[in-house]
Amino acid sequence: MSDSKPIFDEMYNADGSVRPAYADYCDWFDQQDEKALRRKHLDAESSFRRTGITFNVYGEDEAEERLIPFDMVPRIIAADEWRRLKRGIEQRVSALNAFIADLYHRREIVKAGRLPERLLRNNDAWLTNMVGFTPPGGVYTHIVGIDLVRTGPDDFMVLEDNARTPSGVSYMLENRETMMAMFPELFSQVRVESVSNYPQRLARSLAACAPPATKGKPVVAVLTPGIYNSAYFEHAFLADQMGAELVEGSDLRVIDGRVAMRTTRGYQPIDVLYRRVDDEYLDPLSFNPASALGVPGIMDVYRAGGITIANAPGTGIADDKAIYSFMPEIVEFYTGEKPLLSNVPTWRCSEPDSLAYVLDNLAELVVKEVHGSGGYGMLIGPTSSKKEISAFAQKLRAKPHNYIAQPTLALSTVPIFTRAGLAPRHVDLRPFVLVSPKGIEITPGGLTRVALKKGSLVVNSSQGGGTKDSWVLED
Amino acid sequence: MLGRTANGVFWMARYLERAENTSRLLEAGFRMALTRDAEASHDEWRSLIATVGFTHGFEAANGSDYSGERVWNFLLRDKANPGSVLAMIEAARTNARAVRTALTREVWEAVNESWMHLREALARPVREAALGLVLATIRRQMTMVRGAMDGTMLRNEIHNFSRIGTFIERGDNTARILDVKYYVLLPSLAWVGSSLDNVQWESVLRSVSGERAYRWLNAGAMDPRGIAEFLVLDQRFPRSLAFCIDKLRSNLRGLAHEYGHETSAHELLRALGTQFHEAGIDQIFESGLHEFIHEFIAANQQVALAIEADYRFVA
Structure with missing residues (x-):
């Protein structure tokens, strides 16, 4: 860690006393027998295997299904902390949606000189097919995941916006189910806000965005790339919980101006498609012609009001990390308010002064690709070797506009349960947000990701991170 | 679905x-x-x-x-x-x-x-x-x-399709055993009553886990005609051809009920069912057990293909 600022632990104060949000939990924990807890932990793992809550790791054997390690110590957020976070998230998400709408229409923010136009040019996430088109209900980002990190009691920051296809919500739900099955008595002692109605809310929220062509009750379907996709479990889980069909590209075709699925009774039109397939693969006629995952012609149907695609194509522009660096301005521009949630300080390597600073301080910084995700293609200065750093510096010099840099944050810690008892590990939080014409809904808590290695700051499941149940305490 | x-x-x-x-x-x-x-x-x-x-x-x-x-x-x-x-x-x-x-x-x-x-x-x-x-x-x-x-x-179409899969496969399996072992069950003067016969017959029954049931029904007496009848026509035995056809019929009926109409698979199965209904074991032996089994395997397969097509299993 570059600075000497102490790491904030969410359970224990520096003097060893328990922070108020964790008081009830710690009372309970102190009465538990460690051996019994360890046994329960093994039970939980075998239950995850049995239920098939697994994910596939890219680049590995296709048959390889891994568990995301689950830690049984919950991450606890006090009611008042959550109220503040919630307001900040709401503000940010409504700004995001207004921002995307503006980008594809009048581009007021560019005209006002608050966002450089070059960020949109040559940006792969930018879709010209979306220009001038308004999706049903005016909603672009139906489902958003806002990644938050914390560095102190009152210091929450947004690390990333996931406006494309945020994943992980099934783990949020399953983690809670597992905790309730393992420790039912705990939930009668500590009042925790429920998360279990997320799938019903999602179904309602999607149905509220039905397109003009809808007749009767909207038909919702989840589009998955298939069983070998890393998040297939989640796709199946959500479809199942919503009572929606889980479809693949090969089940769909355009018939009479609608996207229809092949059922045992013939083709049936779909009104709302919750797609877990990237823009690029959505329509071989409009985008990647080699894609077998999408539906030829779906973009034409979409533009004619025959279907709602959630999230809207082209929302990925908001996930761009160069755009992220402008989020404070973006929030202010569209809401007329100061942002309630701050950004992590970010250097845009496309700017010569910033680049020079970043190159001089690589060993202290985290450098990310502007289009990257999942922890791939990034440099974490403090844990990298000299060789790795100089190799990265070369890439950076060659394509500076492709990178942003951030300070290595002293992420907060929450204890995990190890062989040697409780031990602090760094965490982040991804709350899940639903947007419909009826408003914005945020499920209390979200998914807490935790770095399992001591001192590690990488929480991504693809890089060996785990998850925790996340509690928001009732008032 | x-x-x-x-x-x-x-x-x-x-x-x-x-x-x-x-x-x-x-x-x-x-x-x-x-x-x-x-x-x-x-x-x-x-x-x-x-x-x-x-x-x-x-x-x-x-x-x-x-x-x-x-x-x-x-x-x-x-x-x-x-x-x-x-x-x-x-x-x-x-x-x-x-x-x-x-x-x-x-x-x-x-x-x-x-x-x-x-x-x-x-x-x-x-x-x-x-x-x-x-x-x-x-x-x-x-x-x-x-x-x-x-x-x-739920007892709905999903259940029907899974049961149909089970009984198409099971009928095919029992028929294949008979196809390979039919000669053991043919009347043969030379072998009648020999201990070798008994062992062979028993093995046919065992391969569908039917030896106990058969003994129980026949007070322990083994004869090839009885075994063939048991495996082909006995509606009480869950691995007999007749039993499989009966289950196919009831599950296809379930689909017809749910969908409001029958399909070509229903027709094919009806034809197969009639053949079974009319056949006695003597008649089957007379016209050839082997041919009968062959025809069953083919007809069973036709029913499966018709279901795949009628219910749009693939594009």
């Missing part, structure tokens, strides 16, 4: 049934090998491979070495055998995963657990001392899946 889902449920059920049938066949073969001399058991193992239709693949890998250990490992777990029990369980589980939303949580977990247990049990070559236990494990796991289906699935 999606056509692809119907397809997945149908094949999941078929693969599970096939895995179970193979384990029952092996059980009969193993029993025979323990009670007979080397040559007879060699023949029994050979006929087992023929029954599942993998003579070519087996001999490509093993030549004509039909020793028990080679045969059961080939049928249980050999990578060269696309129809091995392990491959079937894996295929069933892959299908279950793809149609996860059509299954109850309990059914999915039962299938997933079976796969986990059997992958473990079949990770290494199975030795003679362990074979009994492995076969029992397979049957127990399949029973768990069946129990979960019976106890938790």
Whole structure:
């Protein structure tokens, strides 16, 4: 860690006393027998295997299904902390949606000189097919995941916006189910806000965005790339919980101006498609012609009001990390308010002064690709070797506009349960947000990701991170 | 429901049934090998491979070495055998995963657990001392899946498609056993009453786990005509051809009821059913048991293909 600022632990104060949000939990924990807890932990793992809550790791054997390690110590957020976070998230998400709408229409923010136009040019996430088109209900980002990190009691920051296809919500739900099955008595002692109605809310929220062509009750379907996709479990889980069909590209075709699925009774039109397939693969006629995952012609149907695609194509522009660096301005521009949630300080390597600073301080910084995700293609200065750093510096010099840099944050810690008892590990939080014409809904808590290695700051499941149940305490 | 889902449920059920049938066949073969001399058991193992239709693949890998250990490992777990029990369980589980939303949580977990247990049990070559236990494990796991289906699935089209898959496969299996062993059941003056006959007959019954039921129904007396009648026409025995047809009929009726109309599959099955209804075992023997079985296998397959097409399993 570059600075000497102490790491904030969410359970224990520096003097060893328990922070108020964790008081009830710690009372309970102190009465538990460690051996019994360890046994329960093994039970939980075998239950995850049995239920098939697994994910596939890219680049590995296709048959390889891994568990995301689950830690049984919950991450606890006090009611008042959550109220503040919630307001900040709401503000940010409504700004995001207004921002995307503006980008594809009048581009007021560019005209006002608050966002450089070059960020949109040559940006792969930018879709010209979306220009001038308004999706049903005016909603672009139906489902958003806002990644938050914390560095102190009152210091929450947004690390990333996931406006494309945020994943992980099934783990949020399953983690809670597992905790309730393992420790039912705990939930009668500590009042925790429920998360279990997320799938019903999602179904309602999607149905509220039905397109003009809808007749009767909207038909919702989840589009998955298939069983070998890393998040297939989640796709199946959500479809199942919503009572929606889980479809693949090969089940769909355009018939009479609608996207229809092949059922045992013939083709049936779909009104709302919750797609877990990237823009690029959505329509071989409009985008990647080699894609077998999408539906030829779906973009034409979409533009004619025959279907709602959630999230809207082209929302990925908001996930761009160069755009992220402008989020404070973006929030202010569209809401007329100061942002309630701050950004992590970010250097845009496309700017010569910033680049020079970043190159001089690589060993202290985290450098990310502007289009990257999942922890791939990034440099974490403090844990990298000299060789790795100089190799990265070369890439950076060659394509500076492709990178942003951030300070290595002293992420907060929450204890995990190890062989040697409780031990602090760094965490982040991804709350899940639903947007419909009826408003914005945020499920209390979200998914807490935790770095399992001591001192590690990488929480991504693809890089060996785990998850925790996340509690928001009732008032 | 999606056509692809119907397809997945149908094949999941078929693969599970096939895995179970193979384990029952092996059980009969193993029993025979323990009670007979080397040559007879060699023949029994050979006929087992023929029954599942993998003579070519087996001999490509093993030549004509039909020793028990080679045969059961080939049928249980050999990578060269696309129809091995392990491959079937894996295929069933892959299908279950793809149609996860059509299954109850309990059914999915039962299938997933079976796969986990059997992958473990079949990770290494199975030795003679362990074979009994492995076969029992397979049957127990399949029973768990069946129990979960019976106890938790809605009696709707999804259930119908899975039951149809089960009984198409089961009828095919019983018919294939008869196809390979029909000569044992033909009237032959020379063999009547010999102990060899008794053993052969019993092995036919054992390969569909029907020896106890048959004895019970016939007070212990074995005769080839009675055995053929039992396996082909007895509606009480859950692995007889008539029983399978009856179950196909009731599940197709369920679909017709739910969809409001019949399809070409209903017609084909009706024709097959009539043939069974009218046939007595004497008549079957007269016109040729072997031909009768062949026709059944073909007609059963036609019904399966018609269902796939009528209900849009594939685009």
